Amino acid sequence: MTYTLVLLRHGESEWNAKNLFTGWVDVDLTEKGRAEAVRGGELLVEAGLLPDIVHTSLQRRAITTAHLSLDAADRHWIPVKRSWRLNERHYGALQGKDKKQTLDEYGEEQFMLWRRSFDTPPPPIEDDDEWSQSGDPRYADLGAEMPRTECLKDVIARFLPYWDAEIVPDLQTGKTVLVAAHGNSLRALVKHLDGISDEDIAGLNIPTGMPLVYRLDEDLRPTVAGGEYLDPEAAAAAAAAVANQGR
């Protein structure tokens, strides 16, 4: 018995296209991002992988990606669960900043610490910053849990309770589970599934709009390390482009 989990990072967003740090800012998809989402759904059909349930973040780019892919796969009707715990990593005071300008201003080492280190968060965002989520009604119940910056370690800490309580039980009923989320919330999940070290996770990048399939054994260990992209060549090229953002 194996469980089937499909991970899908949202398609290209407006701020991916502009090369801006996004985090919890609720930007939309570009036309290219919408096409990626539709293509993701077509790849699911071609692989015979039809999701029975979908989990998304509370952010438009993941919600719309899930909808467009499932629509293309004629699975627009399946149950959906959403949680802030699947949101992108909160990028703190970097939200809204240009990645290249940030690299030029702070240098390679600091840029990569903020972007890919396991446990160094960017400076926190001020509540009156134009890109703060303070006062956003969708996070009203979070209270003191509402992040103002996060490193990957923080994302893992807020993501794992949702994984254990909501996603694992769905997998264990034999459902094909789609998780439509974000570059860094999916890096948190992949790190957990594959047991990637705190150092090595820095080198892992997740491309937009490319379904990544994990078959998990009964102990929730991947039968193939790293899972399998449905379009591996396109995924490798797109992951390299993510790694090079800011350059």
Ligand SMILES: O=C(O)[C@H](O)COP(=O)(O)O
């Ligand atoms: O929040 C963002 O800017 C992106 O979704 C992820 O960015 P990163 O690849 O620079 O972490």
